Amino acid sequence: MHPLPLNEYSSFIHLYEEFVPPPLTQSNMEEVVNYLLETLLQESGAPTDIEIPNDYIGKRNLVRALLNIREPKSIDEQLLNKMDSLLQIELKEKGIVEVETHTTVSNLYPDNPFSQSDKFILWQGDITRLNSDAIVNAANKQMLGCFEPLHACIDNAIHSAAGPQLREDCEIIMSAQGVLEETGIAKITRAYNLPSRYVLHTVGPIVPRGTILTEKQKNELASCYISCLELANEIKNIKSIAFCAISTGVFGFPKSEAAQIAVNTVNEWISTHPNHFEKIIFNVFSKEDYQVYSSVFQN
The missing domain is CATH 3.40.220.10 (Leucine Aminopeptidase, subunit E, domain 1)
Known part of the structure:
Protein backbone atom coordinates (compact mmCIF):
# COMPACT_ATOMS: atom_id res chain seq x y z
CA MET A 1 0.00 0.00 0.00
CA GLU A 18 -7.92 27.79 11.61
CA PHE A 19 -7.48 26.63 15.20
CA VAL A 20 -8.87 29.29 17.52
CA PRO A 21 -7.73 28.83 21.13
CA PRO A 22 -9.95 29.92 24.00
CA PRO A 23 -9.46 33.51 25.19
CA LEU A 24 -6.87 33.87 27.93
CA THR A 25 -8.40 34.42 31.36
CA GLN A 26 -7.02 34.93 34.82
CA SER A 27 -7.67 31.30 35.69
CA ASN A 28 -6.17 29.80 38.79
CA MET A 29 -3.59 27.48 37.24
CA GLU A 30 -3.67 25.00 40.11
CA GLU A 31 -7.45 24.74 39.95
CA VAL A 32 -7.20 24.01 36.21
CA VAL A 33 -4.56 21.34 36.77
CA ASN A 34 -6.60 19.78 39.59
CA TYR A 35 -9.61 19.60 37.26
CA LEU A 36 -7.52 18.02 34.49
CA LEU A 37 -6.10 15.43 36.86
CA GLU A 38 -9.50 14.50 38.23
CA THR A 39 -11.02 14.21 34.76
CA LEU A 40 -8.15 12.26 33.19
CA LEU A 41 -8.02 9.79 36.08
CA GLN A 42 -11.74 9.11 35.71
CA GLU A 43 -11.42 8.12 32.05
CA SER A 44 -11.68 4.46 31.12
CA GLY A 45 -8.23 2.93 30.83
CA ALA A 46 -6.62 5.47 33.14
CA PRO A 47 -4.15 4.08 35.71
CA THR A 48 -5.69 3.43 39.10
CA ASP A 49 -2.62 3.35 41.34
CA ILE A 50 -1.60 6.99 40.96
CA GLU A 51 -0.45 8.99 43.97
CA ILE A 52 -1.23 12.65 43.31
CA PRO A 53 1.64 15.00 44.30
CA ASN A 54 1.04 17.91 46.66
CA ASP A 55 2.96 20.53 44.69
CA TYR A 56 1.90 22.30 41.49
CA ILE A 57 4.89 21.20 39.38
CA GLY A 58 4.37 17.59 40.37
CA LYS A 59 0.68 17.80 39.47
CA ARG A 60 1.42 19.51 36.15
CA ASN A 61 3.98 16.83 35.25
CA LEU A 62 1.42 14.17 36.12
CA VAL A 63 -1.09 15.76 33.71
CA ARG A 64 1.54 15.64 30.97
CA ALA A 65 2.41 12.03 31.81
CA LEU A 66 -1.25 10.97 31.72
CA LEU A 67 -1.69 12.61 28.33
CA ASN A 68 1.52 10.93 27.12
CA ILE A 69 0.11 7.48 27.84
CA ARG A 70 -3.47 8.30 26.82
CA GLU A 71 -4.67 6.43 23.74
CA PRO A 72 -6.17 8.59 20.98
CA LYS A 73 -9.92 8.88 21.51
CA SER A 74 -12.67 11.46 21.70
CA ILE A 75 -11.98 14.24 24.18
CA ASP A 76 -14.43 15.79 26.63
CA GLU A 77 -15.07 19.35 25.46
CA GLN A 78 -14.62 20.93 28.87
CA LEU A 79 -11.38 19.03 29.43
CA LEU A 80 -10.18 20.20 26.02
CA ASN A 81 -11.02 23.84 26.74
CA LYS A 82 -9.21 23.68 30.08
CA MET A 83 -6.19 22.01 28.49
CA ASP A 84 -6.06 24.54 25.67
CA SER A 85 -6.27 27.40 28.18
CA LEU A 86 -3.44 25.95 30.25
CA LEU A 87 -1.22 25.42 27.21
CA GLN A 88 -1.88 28.93 25.93
CA ILE A 89 -0.97 30.43 29.31
CA GLU A 90 2.21 28.34 29.41
CA LEU A 91 3.11 29.41 25.88
CA LYS A 92 2.72 33.06 26.87
CA GLU A 93 4.97 32.46 29.88
CA LYS A 94 7.62 30.67 27.79
CA GLY A 95 7.51 33.39 25.16
Missing part, protein backbone atom coordinates in the same frame (compact mmCIF):
# COMPACT_ATOMS: atom_id res chain seq x y z
CA HIS A 2 1.31 3.47 -0.92
CA PRO A 3 1.55 6.22 1.70
CA LEU A 4 -1.64 8.24 2.06
CA PRO A 5 -1.46 11.46 0.01
CA LEU A 6 -2.50 14.81 1.44
CA ASN A 7 -5.76 15.05 -0.49
CA GLU A 8 -6.98 11.78 1.02
CA TYR A 9 -6.73 12.88 4.66
CA SER A 10 -6.74 16.68 4.84
CA SER A 11 -10.52 16.92 5.13
CA PHE A 12 -10.65 14.23 7.83
CA ILE A 13 -8.53 16.38 10.16
CA HIS A 14 -9.95 19.76 9.03
CA LEU A 15 -6.43 20.79 8.04
CA TYR A 16 -7.40 24.10 6.48
CA GLU A 17 -9.60 25.29 9.33
CA ILE A 96 7.04 33.07 21.42
CA VAL A 97 10.20 33.28 19.33
CA GLU A 98 9.75 35.41 16.20
CA VAL A 99 11.48 33.86 13.21
CA GLU A 100 11.86 37.20 11.44
CA THR A 101 14.05 38.64 14.21
CA HIS A 102 16.89 36.16 13.68
CA THR A 103 20.05 36.69 11.68
CA THR A 104 20.39 34.60 8.53
CA VAL A 105 23.23 32.18 7.93
CA SER A 106 24.45 34.37 5.07
CA ASN A 107 25.07 37.16 7.62
CA LEU A 108 26.48 34.88 10.32
CA TYR A 109 28.83 33.08 7.95
CA PRO A 110 29.35 35.29 4.88
CA ASP A 111 31.79 32.85 3.26
CA ASN A 112 29.54 29.80 3.54
CA PRO A 113 29.21 27.64 0.39
CA PHE A 114 25.40 27.42 0.31
CA SER A 115 23.59 29.40 -2.38
CA GLN A 116 20.35 29.69 -0.36
CA SER A 117 21.90 30.75 2.95
CA ASP A 118 20.10 34.10 2.82
CA LYS A 119 16.96 32.06 3.61
CA PHE A 120 18.58 29.90 6.31
CA ILE A 121 18.50 30.50 10.06
CA LEU A 122 20.42 28.47 12.64
CA TRP A 123 18.68 28.67 16.02
CA GLN A 124 19.27 26.89 19.31
CA GLY A 125 16.25 26.52 21.56
CA ASP A 126 12.85 24.98 22.15
CA ILE A 127 11.12 24.36 18.80
CA THR A 128 7.70 24.58 20.49
CA ARG A 129 8.28 28.34 20.93
CA LEU A 130 8.97 29.10 17.25
CA ASN A 131 6.31 30.93 15.25
CA SER A 132 7.39 29.54 11.87
CA ASP A 133 4.48 28.52 9.67
CA ALA A 134 5.42 24.85 10.14
CA ILE A 135 7.72 22.89 12.41
CA VAL A 136 9.04 19.40 11.77
CA ASN A 137 8.49 16.56 14.24
CA ALA A 138 10.76 13.52 14.27
CA ALA A 139 8.10 10.84 14.62
CA ASN A 140 8.11 7.05 14.91
CA LYS A 141 6.44 4.59 12.55
CA GLN A 142 3.22 4.54 14.60
CA MET A 143 2.99 8.33 14.09
CA LEU A 144 0.98 8.81 17.29
CA GLY A 145 3.55 10.60 19.40
CA CYS A 146 5.69 9.30 22.24
CA PHE A 147 3.86 7.19 24.83
CA GLU A 148 6.72 7.18 27.36
CA PRO A 149 5.72 9.50 30.22
CA LEU A 150 7.75 12.73 30.29
CA HIS A 151 10.26 11.40 27.78
CA ALA A 152 12.77 14.04 26.65
CA CYS A 153 12.36 13.39 22.90
CA ILE A 154 11.11 16.05 20.50
CA ASP A 155 8.06 13.93 19.62
CA ASN A 156 6.93 14.05 23.25
CA ALA A 157 7.70 17.76 23.57
CA ILE A 158 5.71 18.72 20.47
CA HIS A 159 2.67 16.58 21.31
CA SER A 160 2.69 17.81 24.93
CA ALA A 161 2.80 21.48 23.92
CA ALA A 162 0.29 21.13 21.07
CA GLY A 163 -2.35 19.28 23.08
CA PRO A 164 -4.17 15.95 22.76
CA GLN A 165 -5.87 16.99 19.48
CA LEU A 166 -2.55 16.36 17.74
CA ARG A 167 -2.52 12.67 18.65
CA GLU A 168 -6.15 12.36 17.63
CA ASP A 169 -5.39 13.82 14.19
CA CYS A 170 -2.42 11.50 13.75
CA GLU A 171 -4.58 8.52 14.65
CA ILE A 172 -7.20 9.55 12.07
CA ILE A 173 -4.49 9.74 9.39
CA MET A 174 -2.92 6.42 10.35
CA SER A 175 -6.27 4.64 10.51
CA ALA A 176 -7.05 5.88 7.01
CA GLN A 177 -3.63 4.78 5.79
CA GLY A 178 -3.93 1.35 7.36
CA VAL A 179 -0.20 0.65 7.64
CA LEU A 180 2.75 2.01 9.60
CA GLU A 181 4.48 5.05 8.20
CA GLU A 182 7.44 4.45 5.93
CA THR A 183 10.83 5.99 6.65
CA GLY A 184 11.45 9.18 4.70
CA ILE A 185 7.78 10.11 4.13
CA ALA A 186 5.92 13.08 5.66
CA LYS A 187 2.42 13.88 6.92
CA ILE A 188 1.00 17.20 8.09
CA THR A 189 -1.45 18.28 10.79
CA ARG A 190 -2.51 21.52 12.41
CA ALA A 191 -0.29 22.64 15.30
CA TYR A 192 -3.08 23.55 17.76
CA ASN A 193 -1.57 25.24 20.84
CA LEU A 194 1.86 25.72 19.30
CA PRO A 195 2.73 29.15 17.85
CA SER A 196 3.26 27.55 14.45
CA ARG A 197 0.31 26.76 12.18
CA TYR A 198 1.26 23.24 11.12
CA VAL A 199 3.35 20.26 12.20
CA LEU A 200 5.11 18.13 9.59
CA HIS A 201 5.67 14.60 10.89
CA THR A 202 8.43 12.46 9.36
CA VAL A 203 10.05 9.15 10.33
CA GLY A 204 13.82 9.18 10.05
CA PRO A 205 16.16 6.21 9.65
CA ILE A 206 17.41 4.33 12.70
CA VAL A 207 21.17 3.78 12.95
CA PRO A 208 21.80 1.14 15.64
CA ARG A 209 24.70 1.91 17.97
CA GLY A 210 27.98 0.47 16.73
CA THR A 211 26.88 -0.01 13.11
CA ILE A 212 28.34 1.64 10.01
CA LEU A 213 26.23 4.32 8.34
CA THR A 214 24.92 3.08 4.99
CA GLU A 215 24.04 4.88 1.76
CA LYS A 216 20.46 3.68 2.22
CA GLN A 217 20.24 5.43 5.59
CA LYS A 218 21.74 8.61 4.15
CA ASN A 219 19.22 8.58 1.32
CA GLU A 220 16.36 7.95 3.75
CA LEU A 221 17.37 10.95 5.84
CA ALA A 222 17.58 13.15 2.76
CA SER A 223 14.12 11.88 1.80
CA CYS A 224 12.72 13.13 5.13
CA TYR A 225 13.78 16.69 4.28
CA ILE A 226 12.60 16.48 0.68
CA SER A 227 9.24 14.98 1.70
CA CYS A 228 8.65 17.75 4.24
CA LEU A 229 9.51 20.47 1.73
CA GLU A 230 7.34 18.97 -0.99
CA LEU A 231 4.39 18.44 1.33
CA ALA A 232 4.65 21.96 2.77
CA ASN A 233 4.85 23.27 -0.77
CA GLU A 234 1.32 21.95 -1.39
CA ILE A 235 -0.03 24.42 1.20
CA LYS A 236 0.17 27.99 -0.02
CA ASN A 237 0.38 29.74 3.35
CA ILE A 238 3.53 27.92 4.49
CA LYS A 239 6.45 30.26 3.88
CA SER A 240 8.72 29.24 6.74
CA ILE A 241 9.68 25.79 8.08
CA ALA A 242 11.67 24.88 11.18
CA PHE A 243 13.50 21.56 10.89
CA CYS A 244 14.62 19.68 13.96
CA ALA A 245 17.79 17.54 13.70
CA ILE A 246 15.92 14.48 12.41
CA SER A 247 17.13 11.03 13.59
CA THR A 248 20.06 12.36 15.64
CA GLY A 249 18.51 11.59 19.04
CA VAL A 250 17.50 8.09 20.09
CA PHE A 251 17.50 7.04 16.40
CA GLY A 252 21.29 7.26 16.50
CA PHE A 253 22.16 8.98 13.20
CA PRO A 254 25.68 10.51 13.51
CA LYS A 255 25.22 14.23 14.07
CA SER A 256 27.89 15.57 11.76
CA GLU A 257 26.74 13.52 8.77
CA ALA A 258 23.09 14.31 9.55
CA ALA A 259 23.73 18.06 9.58
CA GLN A 260 25.62 17.90 6.29
CA ILE A 261 22.79 15.93 4.67
CA ALA A 262 20.16 18.29 6.08
CA VAL A 263 21.78 21.48 4.83
CA ASN A 264 22.87 20.07 1.46
CA THR A 265 19.45 18.55 0.75
CA VAL A 266 17.47 21.64 1.71
CA ASN A 267 19.86 23.94 -0.18
CA GLU A 268 19.56 21.85 -3.34
CA TRP A 269 15.74 21.65 -3.13
CA ILE A 270 15.35 25.38 -2.54
CA SER A 271 17.77 26.09 -5.41
CA THR A 272 15.55 24.20 -7.82
CA HIS A 273 12.30 25.62 -6.39
CA PRO A 274 12.90 29.38 -6.17
CA ASN A 275 10.30 31.67 -4.56
CA HIS A 276 8.63 28.82 -2.63
CA PHE A 277 9.85 29.44 0.94
CA GLU A 278 11.12 32.58 2.62
CA LYS A 279 12.81 31.12 5.70
CA ILE A 280 14.18 27.69 6.62
CA ILE A 281 15.18 27.31 10.26
CA PHE A 282 17.62 24.62 11.33
CA ASN A 283 16.61 24.18 14.95
CA VAL A 284 18.96 22.55 17.45
CA PHE A 285 18.53 22.03 21.15
CA SER A 286 22.06 21.54 22.51
CA LYS A 287 25.23 23.59 22.25
CA GLU A 288 26.95 20.56 20.72
CA ASP A 289 24.36 20.40 17.93
CA TYR A 290 24.73 24.14 17.30
CA GLN A 291 28.48 23.71 16.88
CA VAL A 292 27.94 20.80 14.47
CA TYR A 293 25.73 22.93 12.19
CA SER A 294 28.08 25.90 12.55
CA SER A 295 30.91 23.72 11.25
CA VAL A 296 28.83 22.71 8.23
CA PHE A 297 28.11 26.35 7.40
CA GLN A 298 31.71 27.44 7.97
CA ASN A 299 33.07 24.71 5.72
